[in-house]
Amino acid sequence: MNIHERLGLPQVETDLRQLETLLTESVVFGDPYLDNVTTHLINAGGKRLRPLLAVASATGGARAATRDDLLGGVALELMHLASLYHDDVMDEAEVRRNVDSVNARYGNLIAIVAGDYLMARSAAIAADLGTEIAGLLARTLAWLTRGQVAEVRTSFDRDRQIDDYYLAIEGKTASLMAASCRVGAITAQRPATEVEALDEFGRCFGMVYQLxxxxxxxxxxxxxxGKPAGQDLAEGVYTLPAIHAMNDSVVGPQLREMLGKPLNDEEREQARQLVVSTDGIAATYAAARTFVAQGHEAMAIVADEPLRVGFSRLIEALLEGLPEA
Amino acid sequence: MNIHERLGLPQVETDLRQLETLLTESVVFGDPYLDNVTTHLINAGGKRLRPLLAVASATGGARAATRDDLLGGVALELMHLASLYHDDVMDEAEVRRNVDSVNARYGNLIAIVAGDYLMARSAAIAADLGTEIAGLLARTLAWLTRGQVAEVRTSFDRDRQIDDYYLAIEGKTASLMAASCRVGAITAQRPATEVEALDEFGRCFGMVYQLxxxxxxxxxxxxxxGKPAGQDLAEGVYTLPAIHAMNDSVVGPQLREMLGKPLNDEEREQARQLVVSTDGIAATYAAARTFVAQGHEAMAIVADEPLRVGFSRLIEALLEGLPEA
Known part of the structure; x- marks a missing residue:
């Protein structure tokens, strides 16, 4: 999916090209080694989805982004990148965005501390944008880490509940997207009702994105x-389709028997097929649809029509090509 | 050394007892598991040196600390604790403050993400204290990480220069102590000249502390x-005494021959004795003395006599019992 095409706000695409320069500048310090480490994933590219949400929420595509609008997006992308640096250490990932992960290239020690550095830069930019954004980003980081802890704690837990799952994905994915929309609404000084509506849209967008x-x-x-299907099952992350499938009266018992431990390739594929044979995918799709509906509802109060239409198309686009049952 | 006795400002000791409650409250969320992880090192105790510097810089012991003075100290202690959580993962440490390290008790994944959570809480408190403190803490975290990177990069490097060493310790230790004094001076709304003087004192205190x-x-x-002497040598952290010793015309070549790789217990002890046989200790002591003198000089402009006397005694006390040659 081409997100800019779906959003249909060409000025936002122009803004995001500008943002690339700011993003690099924000982490470069002048020490070639450290600069290579901190720009490693920036240079690898990425959709810049969080800056896109921030900038679109700020401008609605109706005007060029201000420097503050762009810096809001930079602070969010840096927090996202920092979490990827730490996630990849935790997951012992070797590849990220089609390049070596930071830990694979520079070792775990450097990846941990470089992630901390990106957080520091994110916080410094947020502080320059004022206490409201500084506080918001700090609270978002707290939610993000709680979501990650919730996921780590329930790994390989065959009794993981649907609520555990929602708590984890709301923290690890939706909180940062909600904050992205909110930051844009704040830098643009939108009225309080629109700030809340855009925050809620971002949260719904993040939930659908993760589902x-x-x-x-x-x-x-x-x-x-770009990786084998069923990877989450193999690694003990039991997502909504798997939780549903484990509760299926027919294949649930067999699936539970297999899970609870790391899986080899053959077991992973077998477990995946068991999940797909249940209504777990359909139930997850239905859950995503309810968040899409909530997202539309939140946007309904936003006066700015091109933004309302653009964001509504964007959240709908997330479901394209997915099996409904 | 009893730091409160040396400081000689009894009101500060009373303030710090109050701070313990705030410190715990600042990280407790209501989830028993997460709360155990985040309070693990708080409960293990510690000198609370950074809050002490902040509160003393704010009040000079002449009045009770305000809530903001205390919260400044809390934000600094949380950043320090966050860095310990990550340091212990990087060093694979098993013990910290006489209890299991967080990584040993809960695993690396939880220790990394819990460190991130403590940073988030530190940043949130800083944001509540205003953009000046939020920005200062973010910049301090950036320096802290740069210091850590500098240390990691020069590990096992027998050509480590004195400047590399100073850059690393200024970042990893002195920057947070400088920020501690500065935050206290800011929450107390001291005049700009005193803010700078206290910041400089904190930096010197940190340098002496690390030396x-x-x-x-x-x-x-x-x-x-509480650990074997010479541990830094074994782990490839070549500190100022070792750098001097490696340049010693007599034992330098033999020491260089031994270093550059991890050492077993016997090698560590042998290398340590080589270092001690040179003037490396005396040179390091002399370097510490110059920072003590700079610290006194910085404090000279602070009008508040009990604080000036207290801080001067405190920085002197760091050198007590050390061999001068």
Whole structure:
């Protein structure tokens, strides 16, 4: 999916090209080694989804982004990148965005401390934008870490509940997207009702985004994913499709028997097929649809029509190509 | 050394007892598991040196600390604790403050993310204290991480230069102590000249503190240290005494031959004795003395006599019991 095409706000695409320069400048310090480490994932590219949400929420595409609008997006992208640096250490990931992960290239020690540095830069930019944004980003980081802890704690837990799952994805994915929209609404000095509406849209967008990811992990081809399907099952992250499948009266017992421990390739594929044979995917799709509806509802009060239409198209686009049952 | 006795400002000791409650409250969320992780090192105690510097810089012991003075100290202690959580993962430490390290008790994944959470809480408190303190803490975290990177990069490097060493310790130790004094001076709304003077005192205090630590690692008994002497040598952290010793015309070549790789217990002790046989300890002591003098000089412009006297005694006390040659 081409997100800019779906958003349909060409000025936002122009703004985001400008943001690339600011993003690099914000972490470069003048020490070639450290600069290589901190720009490693910036240079690897990425969708810049969080800056896109921030800038679109600020301008609605109706005007060029101000420097503050762009810096809001930079602070959010840096927090996201910092969490990737730390996640990849935790997951012992070797590849990220088609390049070596930071830990694979520079070692765990440097990856941890470079992630801390990116957080520091994110916080410094947020502080320059005022106490409201500084406080918001700090609270978002707290939610993000709580979400990650919730996921780590329930790994390999066959009794993971749907509520545990929602708590984890709201923290680890939706909180940062909600904050992205909110930051843009704040830098643009939108009225309080629109700030709340955009925050809620961002949260819904993040929930759908993660539900989509968790469906794709079960149904996409390895080529589409860039990793084997069913990876979450193998690594003990039991997402909504798997939770539903474990409760299925027919295949649930067999699936539970297999899970609870790391899986080899053959076991992973077998477990994945068991999940796909249940209504777990359909139930997850239905859950995503309810968040899409909530997202539309939140946007309904936003007066700015191109933004309302653009964001509504964007959240709908997340469900495209997904199996509904 | 009893730091409160040396400081001689009894009201500060009373303030710090109050701070303990705020410190715990600042990280407790209501989830028993997460709360255990985040309070683990708080409960293990500690000198609360950074809050002490902040509160003393704010009040001079002449009045009770305000809530903002205390919260400044809390934000600094949380950043320090966050860095310990991450340091212990990086060093694979098993013990911290006489209890299990967080990584040993809960695993690396939780220790990394819990460190991030403590940073988030530190940043949130800083944001509540205003953009000046929020920005200061963010910049301090950036310096802290740069100091850590500098240390990691020069580990096992027998050509480590004195400047590399100073850059690393200024970042990893002195920057946070400088920020501690500065935050207290800001929450107390001291005049700009005193803010700068206290910041400079904190930096000097931090430099002396780290130089002292690096001398003790070479000369203290295992019982005094709670770990074997010469640990830095074994782990490839070549501190000022070792850098001097490697440049010694007599034992330098032999020492260089031994270093550059991890050492076993016997090699560590042999290398340590080589360092102690040179003037490396005396040179390090002399360096510490110059920072003590700079610290006194910085304090000279502070009108508040009990604070001036108290801080001057405190920085002097760091050198007590150290071998001068």
């Amino acid at each position: 989509r990811d968790d469906i794709l992990d079960m149904v996409a081809t390895d080529g589409q994913l | 002292r630590d690096d001398i003790l690692d070479m000369v203290a008994t295992d019982g005094q240290l």
